[in-house]
Amino acid sequence: MTTSGANAVRTGSATEHELLAEARLRVDLLGEVTSALTGSLNLRRTVLRLLDLVTPRVADWAMVVLVDEASGLTLHGGADPTFATAIPRALIEGTGVERVLRSGQDELLHVSVELDSTEGLDTMIPHPRLRDEAVGLRPADVLSLALTARGSTIGTLVMIRSAGRGFPEDDVELAGQIASQASIALDSARLYEERGRITSILQSSLRPPDLPTIPGARVSARFRPAAEHLDIGGDFYDVHGSADDWLLVLGDVCGKGVEAAVLTGRARQGIRMAAYFDRRPAAVLKALNSVLCENDSSRFVTVVCARFRPAPDGSHAEVDIAVAGHPAPIVLHADGSVDQVEVAGIASGVVPDVYYTEARIRMEAGDTMLMFTDGVDEARGADGFYGMDKLLGLLPDYAGAGPVALCEAVEQSVVEHLDGRAHDDIALLAVSCEG
Amino acid sequence: MTGALSGGSVEFDRALSAVDGRAAASVVRGLLDDGEDPLAVLVDVIAAGQRTVGERWQRGEWSIAKEHAATAVAVSATEVVARFAERVPITRGRVVVACAEREWHALPALIIGTALRLHGWNTVLLGASTSPARLSQCLHDVGPDATAVSCSVLGALPTTRRFIEASTTAGIPVVVGGSAFGRDSTRALALGATAWAPDAHGAVALLDGLPAVVPRAKPLPRQGVTEQSAMELDHHRLVEVLRGRWTPAAAATPDAPLERKLFSAACGEVLHQALHSVAATLLTGDPRTISETAAWIDRLLTARGADPRLAGELGDALASTLLDFPTAHDLVVRYWADGLVLQGEHTS
Numbered sequence: 001m002t003t004s005g006a007n008a009v010r011t012g013s014a015t016e017h018e019l020l021a022e023a024r025l026r027v028d029l030l031g032e033v034t035s036a037l038t039g040s041l042n043l044r045r046t047v048l049r050l051l052d053l054v055t056p057r058v059a060d061w062a063m064v065v066l067v068d069e070a071s072g073l074t075l076h077g078g079a080d081p082t083f084a085t086a087i088p089r090a091l092i093e094g095t096g097v098e099r100v101l102r103s104g105q106d107e108l109l110h111v112s113v114e115l116d117s118t119e120g121l122d123t124m125i126p127h128p129r130l131r132d133e134a135v136g137l138r139p140a141d142v143l144s145l146a147l148t149a150r151g152s153t154i155g156t157l158v159m160i161r162s163a164g165r166g167f168p169e170d171d172v173e174l175a176g177q178i179a180s181q182a183s184i185a186l187d188s189a190r191l192y193e194e195r196g197r198i199t200s201i202l203q204s205s206l207r208p209p210d211l212p213t214i215p216g217a218r219v220s221a222r223f224r225p226a227a228e229h230l231d232i233g234g235d236f237y238d239v240h241g242s243a244d245d246w247l248l249v250l251g252d253v254c255g256k257g258v259e260a261a262v263l264t265g266r267a268r269q270g271i272r273m274a275a276y277f278d279r280r281p282a283a284v285l286k287a288l289n290s291v292l293c294e295n296d297s298s299r300f301v302t303v304v305c306a307r308f309r310p311a312p313d314g315s316h317a318e319v320d321i322a323v324a325g326h327p328a329p330i331v332l333h334a335d336g337s338v339d340q341v342e343v344a345g346i347a348s349g350v351v352p353d354v355y356y357t358e359a360r361i362r363m364e365a366g367d368t369m370l371m372f373t374d375g376v377d378e379a380r381g382a383d384g385f386y387g388m389d390k391l392l393g394l395l396p397d398y399a400g401a402g403p404v405a406l407c408e409a410v411e412q413s414v415v416e417h418l419d420g421r422a423h424d425d426i427a428l429l430a431v432s433c434e435g
Numbered sequence: 436m437t438g439a440l441s442g443g444s445v446e447f448d449r450a451l452s453a454v455d456g457r458a459a460a461s462v463v464r465g466l467l468d469d470g471e472d473p474l475a476v477l478v479d480v481i482a483a484g485q486r487t488v489g490e491r492w493q494r495g496e497w498s499i500a501k502e503h504a505a506t507a508v509a510v511s512a513t514e515v516v517a518r519f520a521e522r523v524p525i526t527r528g529r530v531v532v533a534c535a536e537r538e539w540h541a542l543p544a545l546i547i548g549t550a551l552r553l554h555g556w557n558t559v560l561l562g563a564s565t566s567p568a569r570l571s572q573c574l575h576d577v578g579p580d581a582t583a584v585s586c587s588v589l590g591a592l593p594t595t596r597r598f599i600e601a602s603t604t605a606g607i608p609v610v611v612g613g614s615a616f617g618r619d620s621t622r623a624l625a626l627g628a629t630a631w632a633p634d635a636h637g638a639v640a641l642l643d644g645l646p647a648v649v650p651r652a653k654p655l656p657r658q659g660v661t662e663q664s665a666m667e668l669d670h671h672r673l674v675e676v677l678r679g680r681w682t683p684a685a686a687a688t689p690d691a692p693l694e695r696k697l698f699s700a701a702c703g704e705v706l707h708q709a710l711h712s713v714a715a716t717l718l719t720g721d722p723r724t725i726s727e728t729a730a731w732i733d734r735l736l737t738a739r740g741a742d743p744r745l746a747g748e749l750g751d752a753l754a755s756t757l758l759d760f761p762t763a764h765d766l767v768v769r770y771w772a773d774g775l776v777l778q779g780e781h782t783s
Contacts, residue, residue: 039651040605042578049606052648081647082528082580196576218456228565229572382671401504402456404511408563409503412539415564419671420536434456 026174029057033178037185041192044076044084050157050182051081058175059159061137063130064147065097066155066186069194073097073155078130087126096123097156100144104153106176108167109142124158134160141166145179149187157182206232206261208427211239214246216314218434220403222411224375224426226256234260235373235427238268240275244309247275247284250371250429251303251326260299260425267292267301267348281305281322282356285348289324292349300349302326304371306431314434317363322356324348327372330392332406334366336399338392341369366400368432375426376410381417390417403430436479439471447484447512451505459512467519473553477516477546478635485509485542493731495697495738510542517549526555528580530642533561533570535586535594543613544585550635551583551642567597574605581645583638584628586613589724590711592626593667596655596718599627603652608645612638615715617727622719627652655718662760663717666710673756674706680752681706698739705732709753713763722770729774747775 036049047064054062063077073092076084092098096107111120124142125131134142139160147155157179161167167175208223225233234253241247249271253260267288274287284305292301302325310317321329325347330340343359363369372391379386394413398406407428414426436444443466450459466476485506492502532548534541541563548560559577561570574582582602586595592615602609612632616622623631629649632638654660666673682702712728715721733746750771757764 036606036651040578040607041575042605044578045574045605045607048648052606192575200576229569231569397498397500398503401454401500402507404507405500405503408507408539408541409500412564 029053029174030177030181033181037182041189043186043189043193046182046185046189047076048081050186051077054157054159054175054178055081058171058178059143060162060165061134061139061160063125063158064155064186065101065158066147066190067101067153073126075127075130079133083129085127085129092126095126096144097126097158100146100156101153104146104148106146106172106179107144108172109144110166111139111142137162140164143167143172143175145175147179147183147186149183152187154183154187154190203230203232203261206265208237209239212241212246214239214241214308214310214431215243216310216312216433217246217308217317217431218403219248219429219431220407221430222407222426222428224411224415224423226375226423226425230257230261232261232264233257233425234264235375235425236264236268237371237427237429238271239429240272241279241308244312245279246308246310247271247279247281248306248308248371248429248431249303250373250427251301251324252373252375252425252427253301254299256425263299263301267303271303271305279307280358281307281320282358285322285324285345285356286354289348289350289354290352293352295349300325300347302347304329306369306371308431310433315365317433319361319363319369320358321361322358324356325350327374327377328359329369329371330395331361331363332368332370332395332399334364334400336396338395340392363433365433368398368403368406368430370395370403370406370410371429372410373425373427375424376414376428379414379418379423379426380421381419383417386414386417402434403432406430436475437471439466439469440475440479443471443476444480444483447480448487450512451484451488451508454501454504454508456508456511459508460515463512463515467516473516473519474550474635474639477513477550477553481509481512481516482543482546482635493735493738495701495735495740498697499700506540506542510545513542513545513549517545517552520549520552523553523555525557527557527643529557529559529577530581530583531559531561531570531573531577531579532583532585533565533573533598534563535584535591535598536564536566537594538586538588538591539563540585540587543587544583547583547585547612547632547635547638550639554639554642556642564591567594567601570598571601571605574601574607579607580647581642582607582609583632583642584609584611584613586611586615588708588711589615589715589728590707591615592622592711592715592718593663596626599652603627603629603649606648606650608649610638610641610645617721617723621721622715622724625719625721626655656720658762659717659720662762663714666714666717666757666760666763670710673710677706677709677749677752677756680756681749695740698736698741701735701739705735705749708732709749713753713757713766716766716770717763722766725766725770726772726774729771731774733775747772750775 051062066074068074072088074086109120121134124144125134140163141161143159145157146153211219221237234256237250239248253263270288270291274284304323304326307320321341321343323343324345328341328343332338341359345356377388407430443462446462488505491497532544534544548558552558584598599609608629610630610632611623611628620631630641632641712724715724736745754767
């Protein structure tokens with residue numbers, strides 16, 4: 001077979017053997033197109049894949065034009081496949097590109113080399129940089145293929161072969177087959193991208209928030225949702241406040257996945273709003289309970305809520321804690337001793353008119369308080385549940401190590417215990433006084 | 436290295452030893468304010484400091500908890516450089532930086548991500564121990580120009596291979612690096628990576644020359660994969676069998692209570708590492724993963740007061756544990772002792 005890619009799919013005066021080999025090459029190429037183009041759901045990656053497939057094997061130069069949502073156009077490719085630029089639709093009025101987009105019909109243009117005219121190229125390549133590249137190739141043929149998928153023409157694939165190697169009929173047909181495969185892949189990627197944009201905007205409000213810097217303290221959190229690729233789930237945490245008065249919240253909505261995540265968003269907002277009026281944890285949880293009970297939702301929420309008031313020099317902190325059906329936080333003291341705060345209360349959203357009690361503790365410099373969800377102790381590995389004993393046994397070694405190291409160690413220990421098994425959402429939030 | 440940098444390194448090491456996040460951050464901030472090259476601060480101060488943290492753990496000077504705590508300090512110092520890097524205008528494409536499952540050392544990935552950001556790349560960082568599904572989702576959403584995978588433990592190589600499949604199936608070139616790949620490109624290329632980066636500087640240089648689109652990684656040789664996946668499925672049981680065969684020998688040492696505690700903490704790790712090293716050879720065809728792990732285990736155990744014969748005995752126990760896995764068994768028999776011979780004399 002010849003080394004020139006463009007010639008590889010051409011028919012000339014060939015023997016039967018050569019014809020057969022060429023036919024096989026076409027089938028291979030088409031097969032490759034299909035499998036390669038289904039590899040990504042990302043529009044840009046799919047365009048790059050298409051350009052990579054057609055140049056140099058089918059054409060010497062190629063460009064993809066896509067109609068975008070805002071009814072402008074995006075041009076991709078040329079000599080540099082990663083090149084991309086947006087142009088307004090008005091720019092293509094009356095051009096060949098517009099004809100192809102409107103009619104869905106392919107166009108093959110023979111460029112007259114002798115006249116040294118770029119008129120033909122102007123009509124198919126509506127961008128100066130790309131047009132200059134094309135002119136530099138001294139093109140013989142410009143083939144503009146409609147990218148039509150599921151009833152809509154979503155763009156065109158423009159391919160060029162330079163002087164002396166035009167597009168014979170067979171090759172136009174092959175290119176058309178490639179374009180029709182590519183259209184469906186591009187359209188799927190376009191749909192995915194549109195949906196993805198909507199999802200990511202909605203999702204961003206449900207993702208765990210960035211943690212603030214608290215003077216005299218250090219906070220850290222980890223979140224590993226059950227559906228790890230979704231980045232959201234039914235566990236949540238939040239830290240808000242100012243100066244020397246902060247609220248640390250961690251909770252768990254019954255259920256997981258998207259439905260649970262939506263409720264975590266409401267719970268987090270509800271807590272922020274309640275704290276605006278009364279920052280005492282018992283009052284915050286009472287307000288959250290009332291709001292959740294008034295909603296029809298049959299889901300309940302468990303929450304631990306701590307009001308953290310550090311001394312500015314980090315020497316100690318006053319902490320008031322209330323829980324709604326949630327495991328109480330663990331305090332790891334600087335000397336390695338560990339105790340769990342004694343406080344209890346009913347889950348939020350179950351019965352109206354509930355009063356919560358608070359426990360008050362004093363944290364000294366080097367103490368760390370760890371809040372966690374049941375995804376930790378109920379993580380099920382080959383030897384059964386992870387369990388509170390293992391958690392309490394792990395902590396003493398991390399005395400004084402700070403909240404970042406502590407959260408990482410717990411997360412690692414739990415995930416290693418799971419050893420690849422499915423798990424519930426896992427959330428950790430830790431705070432320490434730090435001078 | 437400039438004088439300021441080497442001075443900074445000394446202060447940084449002191450901050451790591453004291454687990455003083457504030458001091459570490461202020462050393463780094465000071466160097467950046469004085470106009471030191473931020474990439475040099477990352478590589479020569481932070482990464483170098485972190486290396487000594489690992490060595491201290493390995494020599495049994497620090498507990499695993501202390502290593503964790505010091506690493507958290509190094510992470511917060513790296514974040515100072517990362518915030519500085521945010522000011523660099525984006526002049527290159529997008530790159531996703533990730534750690535495979537079982538890779539809990541997020542710091543090297545953070546350093547690579549920050550180094551690339553300093554070079555003008557738009558970086559998306561996925562944290563420690565990421566599943567292939569999460570990476571794949573991210574690749575569809577972000578559509579990056581490249582994927583960079585950091586892998587420092589042999590146990591994470593199988594998922595790293597899945598990362599390579601996820602990335603190349605989408606046509607995205609993938610650069611890999613980290614101590615699990617050893618000192619040359621053999622393992623990286625065997626796993627189907629587009630390129631191997633020896634260090635942060637290497638990664639920065641490599642990323643500029645990658646192809647826009649790569650073909651899907653070829654399937655790995657079947658025999659190796661079959662045994663490796665069977666071993667992985669059976670990992671839990673194999674660890675227990677190995678523990679049962681080896682622990683009686685291990686139990687006799689050492690004498691001092693502190694050393695005994697460090698020793699027993701290391702033993703669990705050693706069993707997993709030994710099995711992972713064999714699986715890594717099955718996947719990559721590079722038997723050095725076995726001999727290097729034997730040498731590493733030998734140093735780890737003798738540093739904790741163990742009998743110098745113990746690593747050799749682990750090799751015997753490993754070989755007999757893997758009798759049902761013929762290739763793996765042969766590999767252990769052939770290569771485990773190499774690491775111990777190379778190691779030479781002991782300091783017991």
